[in-house]
Amino acid sequence: MTDTALKPLVCVPTYNERENIEKLINRILEEIPFADIMIIDDGSPDGTGGIVDKIASNEPRLHCIHREGKQGLGTAYIAAFKWALERDYTHCFEMDADFSHDPKDLPRLLEATKDFDIAIGSRFYAGRLSIVNWPLSRLILSMAASLYVRVIIGIPLWDCTTGFKCFRRKVLEHLPLDIVRSEGYSFQIDLNFRATRMGFRVGEIPIIFADRTEGGSKMSKKIVFEAIWRVWQLRWNGFMEDLGYFFKGKRRPMPGKEPDHL
Template identity: 50%
Template sequence: MSNSIVIIPTYNEIENIEAIIRAVFDLQRDFHVLVVDDNSPDGTGACVKALQQEFAGRLFLETRMEKSGLGTAYIHGFKWAIDKKYDYIFEMDADFSHNPSDLLRLLKACENNADVAVGSRYKKGVNVVNWPLYRVLLSYGASVYVKMVTGMRVHDPTAGFVCYRRAVLENIDLDSVRFVGYAFQIEMKFRAYLKNYNIEEVSIIFRDREKGKSKMSSSIISEAIWGVLAMKLRSLFQRKKF
């Protein structure tokens, strides 16, 4: 059995899901894949079910009844993977903004010294392709803001391409994680940081999706701006709960 599981949350990713699954299974390492689908009306879940016949014992599907947010999808996947005793648990988008081959580099980092390996867009400059300037400025500005507020020295705290050792996720109270949008990524890294886990960044090139629609919204941005400040204040008075 593989010791590594890649969690891919989906909602209406029919244009990407088969290709991303095949790309992971084509790697020279035995990764398993768990798709957490929010009952996509476009048939994403049905596509995964069909592929399970070809990739029996390697491809898994958890279907939730409604669209409930990125953070809760990952929490669902984390608990599933912990229960199955995977040693290395990955987050990855379905839309090829993360290069599946970089899974190998994140895994290597965690097999060496890292407790959390982050696929970083900003470790070495700005490595983003096909994003409009306002998105680059928004994302990079958010990273600077998060570092200032939290004290973390992570260049890309909003990154969604991550490898966790299982012990890290076992020692975080997943039921108390508050954020459900992209700020979820910040909160998870912050909780690992407060527990003194070794967070290392692996420089990657991030490419904007070519197919499907972005899930970014104004509410997600608001959560990141105001929520991070509230999270930092809570950590000062309720550190044991983090």
């Protein structure tokens, strides 16, 4: 897809990714040269932010938000989305810096937003695994998380926690970014839940996901526990919202049924 009317922003949160960042920036710009990149660095002690600034001084497509201290993925993405909404970007990607997400898939996800409002890179679409090198424990955790989310809040997605996504601008304009508080896995679940309830079409595009080879994981027990209880909070919020619709005699938008209602 090389439509000149498209102006995507690839948002990449970083914390200690010095081994990956330069290579990743180059690969993204190779695959999707008409996109800009926004790195959101939380004061990485390994100097990732400084490396980005150095590259950005000669690369106008590269931008960086520097934040003080590790503040989590959720607020990092929200800062980047708000920055994009103040400008004329047509799409925003979410992407990890550790090469788990292949830059080659960026054009495929963008293409998929012709049919969907959010295209998500799915690691186990229709039950088919496409994961390279991941420890069995991580695989089970991720699949179990998606099943748990499907059962409790009923999002019709195979992979609810993936962090490789492309949003059409319209979605970000309507999501209540100021009230989303989720940080890790639950940030992905939260946005998927809110977007599907608003009637946006969320589509899964199979991708091959590889474990990181450089740098260390930031996955923690805190992130897992946050996801477990946040799902119940989302379900409760959804229930209260439905009660509101019921008493007002209104119908809430059906996922994918009224894509142009907003």
